[in-house]
Amino acid sequence: MNTTIMLFLLQDGITNGAIYALLGLALVLVFAVTRVILIPQGEFVTYGALSYAMLATGQVPGTVRLAVAMGLVAFALDLFFARKALHARLVIRSVALNIVFPVALLGLVYALVGPHTPIAVNIALALLIVAAIGLFLYRIAFQPIAHTSVLVLLIASVGCHLALQGLGLVFFGAEGLRGPALSSAAVTAGPLRFTGQSLAVYGLTVGFIVALWLFFGYTKTGKALRATAVNRLGARLVGIRTTLSGQIAFLLASVIGAISGILIVPITTLYYDTGFLIGLKGFIAAIIGGLVSYPLTAVAAIVVGIVEAFSSFYASNFKEVIVFTLILPVLVLRSLAAPQVEEEKD
Amino acid sequence: MTQRLPLIIFALVMAVIPLLPGIPPFWIVLLDNIGLAALVAMGLVLLTGVGGLTSFGQAAFCGFGAYTTAVLTTAYGVSPWLTLPASLLVSGIAAVLLGLVTVRLSGHYLPLGTIAWGIGLFYLFSKLEFLGRNDGISGIPPLSIGAFKMLSPDTIYYAIWVAVLLSALLTMNLLDSRTGRAIRALRRGHVAAEAFGVQTPRAKLLVFIYAAVLAGLSGWLYAHFQRAANPTPFGAQAGIEYLFIAVVGGAGYVWGGVLGAAIVVILKEVLQSYLPYIFGGQSQLETIVFGIMLVLLLQLAPQGVWPWLMSKLPFKPTRKTPDTSVKLEHRERAPGTSPVLLHIEKARKQFGGVLAVNDVSFDVNAREIVALIGPNGAGKSTTFNLITGVLAATGGKILVQGKEVENAPPQEVVKLGVSRTFQHVKLVPDMTVLENVAIGAHLRGNSGAIASMLRLDRADEAKLLAEAARQIERVGLSDQIDQLAGSLSLGQQRIVEIARALCVDPMLLLLDEPAAGLRHMEKQRLAALLRQLRDGGMSVLLVEHDMGFVMDLADRIVVLDFGTKIAEGTPAAIKRNPDVIKAYLGAAA
Numbered sequence: 001m002n003t004t005i006m007l008f009l010l011q012d013g014i015t016n017g018a019i020y021a022l023l024g025l026a027l028v029l030v031f032a033v034t035r036v037i038l039i040p041q042g043e044f045v046t047y048g049a050l051s052y053a054m055l056a057t058g059q060v061p062g063t064v065r066l067a068v069a070m071g072l073v074a075f076a077l078d079l080f081f082a083r084k085a086l087h088a089r090l091v092i093r094s095v096a097l098n099i100v101f102p103v104a105l106l107g108l109v110y111a112l113v114g115p116h117t118p119i120a121v122n123i124a125l126a127l128l129i130v131a132a133i134g135l136f137l138y139r140i141a142f143q144p145i146a147h148t149s150v151l152v153l154l155i156a157s158v159g160c161h162l163a164l165q166g167l168g169l170v171f172f173g174a175e176g177l178r179g180p181a182l183s184s185a186a187v188t189a190g191p192l193r194f195t196g197q198s199l200a201v202y203g204l205t206v207g208f209i210v211a212l213w214l215f216f217g218y219t220k221t222g223k224a225l226r227a228t229a230v231n232r233l234g235a236r237l238v239g240i241r242t243t244l245s246g247q248i249a250f251l252l253a254s255v256i257g258a259i260s261g262i263l264i265v266p267i268t269t270l271y272y273d274t275g276f277l278i279g280l281k282g283f284i285a286a287i288i289g290g291l292v293s294y295p296l297t298a299v300a301a302i303v304v305g306i307v308e309a310f311s312s313f314y315a316s317n318f319k320e321v322i323v324f325t326l327i328l329p330v331l332v333l334r335s336l337a338a339p340q341v342e343e344e345k346d
Numbered sequence: 347m348t349q350r351l352p353l354i355i356f357a358l359v360m361a362v363i364p365l366l367p368g369i370p371p372f373w374i375v376l377l378d379n380i381g382l383a384a385l386v387a388m389g390l391v392l393l394t395g396v397g398g399l400t401s402f403g404q405a406a407f408c409g410f411g412a413y414t415t416a417v418l419t420t421a422y423g424v425s426p427w428l429t430l431p432a433s434l435l436v437s438g439i440a441a442v443l444l445g446l447v448t449v450r451l452s453g454h455y456l457p458l459g460t461i462a463w464g465i466g467l468f469y470l471f472s473k474l475e476f477l478g479r480n481d482g483i484s485g486i487p488p489l490s491i492g493a494f495k496m497l498s499p500d501t502i503y504y505a506i507w508v509a510v511l512l513s514a515l516l517t518m519n520l521l522d523s524r525t526g527r528a529i530r531a532l533r534r535g536h537v538a539a540e541a542f543g544v545q546t547p548r549a550k551l552l553v554f555i556y557a558a559v560l561a562g563l564s565g566w567l568y569a570h571f572q573r574a575a576n577p578t579p580f581g582a583q584a585g586i587e588y589l590f591i592a593v594v595g596g597a598g599y600v601w602g603g604v605l606g607a608a609i610v611v612i613l614k615e616v617l618q619s620y621l622p623y624i625f626g627g628q629s630q631l632e633t634i635v636f637g638i639m640l641v642l643l644l645q646l647a648p649q650g651v652w653p654w655l656m657s658k659l660p661f662k663p664t665r666k667t668p669d670t671s672v673k674l675e676h677r678e679r680a681p682g683t684s685p686v687l688l689h690i691e692k693a694r695k696q697f698g699g700v701l702a703v704n705d706v707s708f709d710v711n712a713r714e715i716v717a718l719i720g721p722n723g724a725g726k727s728t729t730f731n732l733i734t735g736v737l738a739a740t741g742g743k744i745l746v747q748g749k750e751v752e753n754a755p756p757q758e759v760v761k762l763g764v765s766r767t768f769q770h771v772k773l774v775p776d777m778t779v780l781e782n783v784a785i786g787a788h789l790r791g792n793s794g795a796i797a798s799m800l801r802l803d804r805a806d807e808a809k810l811l812a813e814a815a816r817q818i819e820r821v822g823l824s825d826q827i828d829q830l831a832g833s834l835s836l837g838q839q840r841i842v843e844i845a846r847a848l849c850v851d852p853m854l855l856l857l858d859e860p861a862a863g864l865r866h867m868e869k870q871r872l873a874a875l876l877r878q879l880r881d882g883g884m885s886v887l888l889v890e891h892d893m894g895f896v897m898d899l900a901d902r903i904v905v906l907d908f909g910t911k912i913a914e915g916t917p918a919a920i921k922r923n924p925d926v927i928k929a930y931l932g933a934a935a
Contacts, residue, residue: 141641163637317473324466
């Protein structure tokens with residue numbers, strides 16, 4: 001191997017790793033706040049990427065209709081759970097969030113869609129659509145069982161993944177899609193060529209890591225979100241609105257997922273089910289980070305990306321095997337290091 | 347034999363179905379698929395529902411079973427029946443290797459780990475040359491008995507369902523045994539089980555291997571049923587589906603696995619054939635419905651369909667009462683020479699900067715009731731945890747009958763004849779009082795998993811249950827013996843814990859707040875019982891906040907405050923001790 005190939009592989013690995021890092025961060029974020037292991041994170045990626053790609057070709061993606069439908073269900077749930085104590089403020093808030101917001105989004109998409117819509121508008125629309133889906137997903141699937149064990153939440157999360165992936169096939173078809181690049185700028189440094197796209201990937205990843213770290217470490221809202229994860233009842237007793245915490249976490253995670261998708265869809269062709277694998281690699285990073293540490297997750301994600309790049313060069317057939325078995329030594333280390341703590345279950 | 351009756355009826359019904367005239371062959375294929383899925387789900391029931399270890403990777407073990415026989419029969423011409431042990435062995439060995447890594451993981455790391463290796467193995471199956479890569483291996487010979495070849499779905503049907511029924515029987519036998527109780531206790535955390543000598547990592551590995559072998563059996567049958575093996579049915583999606591099946595049926599129940607398999611396989615078939623008519627030719631719609639149903643089910647009936655069905659039954663299954671005349675041999679005792687049963691010398695425990703137990707020393711003599719008292723946070727429960735090996739001491743010595751325990755694990759401490767109860771009750775709420783108490787006698791039985799499955803453990807089991815029943819009678823809970831432990835009042839649950847601790851046949855009984863939650867009369871009965879135990883030769887060390895109870899009962903009292911021993915003496919002396927009064931009431935102004 002010569003240095004050029006190695007540099008190329010490294011660059012490739014770091015670019016992919018940065019995406020995994022973004023997803024890993026979102027997973028850590030959601031887990032830390034809601035204890036949900038967010039398997040559908042991959043679907044946020046595909047939904048974001050493919051909605052953007054479809055908008056770029058002037059089509060209306062099915063995801064926006066899904067957002068409206070989920071909003072209706074969320075609204076019905078809101079009414080049902082509050083049926084004993086319905087008051088006007090609650091209903092108005094629920095109508096605004098669950099009905100007006102997605103319907104307005106639908107109108108906006110139909111009004112703005114076209115082959116010549118600026119990229120920035122398409123990105124904004126795709127992000128809003130996925131954000132709405134993420135928000136409603138929490139309301140519908142997780143909020144009613146928010147108090148249950150990590151395991152129950154995990155199984156529910158797998159159920160959401162199945163449903164959303166199936167819907168992805170309906171919305172986007174079995175053919176893969178690619179989206180237009182965010183910028184055509186490029187910088188050359190020695191043998192390497194950095195596209196504007198990959199620079200955006202690096203920039204956003206670093207930005208998110210710093211932002212999340214500051215948010216959770218130094219703001220009151222961030223601390224409230226963490227408190228919710230540790231003890232829901234305790235958090236409620238001191239006045240934290242735990243439902244809101246969950247919604248914020250899912251909102252952030254879906255937006256991060258969608259951004260990752262939009263960042264990679266100009267680089268590689270995405271299929272309706274690609275997100276799952278990408279999300280899982282973010283997962284591996286998150287697990288290495290113990291589902292708690294943001295910086296460790298980011299570093300682990302870069303390692304996963306680099307390992308993937310090198311193994312696809314040397315043993316392309318076994319790329320996935322290598323990446324997924326990478327987790328086993330980590331699990332061994334974790335199990336040796338993990339203190340045996342008693343968990344109160346059920 | 348009344349417990350066997352439903353099983354026999356079910357077996358007969360299943361045997362007759364293919365013989366009925368006019369049964370569409372397609373139904374038989376469905377039943378075959380149900381049986382194959384039920385085998386895997388049954389393993390998951392044991393692993394997830396009973397043992398509390400979630401696995402999304404069971405499909406990979408099916409793959410090990412299927413590919414083993416595929417390779418051996420096609421490439422080496424081995425007879426299909428001879429590959430059965432090989433298939434089971436390969437899946438078992440794979441389970442040992444993966445299990446050693448994964449079962450040690452707590453909580454959510456385990457399911458995540460299983461997703462990861464589930465996917466990794468799927469890609470491995472689809473990339474390996476000798477497994478035929480993505481195309482897999484075809485031309486696997488059918489199972490045959492003599493010249494009779496099981497080529498059609500209705501002939502292999504019998505092989506599949508015999509396997510299902512046998513596995514169900516073996517699994518139920520296993521659950522209803524000494525090993526089964528240890529497995530069932532796993533889900534409630536390991537501290538309580540370990541306090542009675544259960545080697546929890548070993549028990550976890552056992553269920554992991556058991557589930558994998560059942561999956562391997564299913565894979566072996568699948569390979570000979572389809573006469574081909576390719577990676578798709580062993581991927582992550584399938585692994586998720588198996589877990590779905592177990593959850594739908596009722597993850598805690600053997601028959602829940604079978605019922606879940608029936609529901610899911612049939613539902614999938616119906617969805618696949620009708621959804622395209624409703625929504626117009628789109629594929630994969632069933633996964634959408636599947637996913638949504640899974641979420642709905644968890645919200646509406648997280649326990650699954652089977653327990654719901656059982657609760658609708660007009661009659662309740664009766665339980666056999668154990669024959670208490672069967673004697674259980676006493677635990678072998680170390681020849682006791684010293685009158686000092688428990689000797690604690692400068693025991694110390696530090697949690698970071700907090701000194702929970704600060705060089706505490708005291709003794710418990712033979713035939714003595716010693717009370718450990720002190721305000722909240724004085725280090726009483728921590729001292730208990732040091733004695734019983736739940737926590738490792740930072741310094742100091744603890745000797746039981748002159749033998750230093752040197753931070754032995756709880757399983758070793760209990761062997762020395764020290765048994766305990768917990769401040770926060772640690773019973774398995776969905777097991778009966780009898781079963782919970784029998785866990786206490788775990789070390790006094792010796793039947794292993796295989797003996798239990800084959801029902802060779804009955805004599806041993808009868809002794810354990812008889813001993814448990816005797817101890818329940820001794821603490822006065824005979825009327826509640828068949829009730830679920832979770833349905834008792836907190837006070838009664840504490841008494842159940844005492845019965846469980848007595849089942850160890852201990853020299854020294856450690857009771858952590860035994861009288862909390864008891865009514866006045868119950869406290870008096872408890873005190874009488876403890877005196878009777880002392881007079882019978884046992885020693886008792888108890889932590890208690892009810893001063894009336896303690897002062898009446900204890901021979902000697904040790905007082906802790908902020909981790910330090912501040913006084914020791916008879917109840918009368920302690921009552922007058924100025925330091926103790928200060929610790930409890932504060933200094934006089």
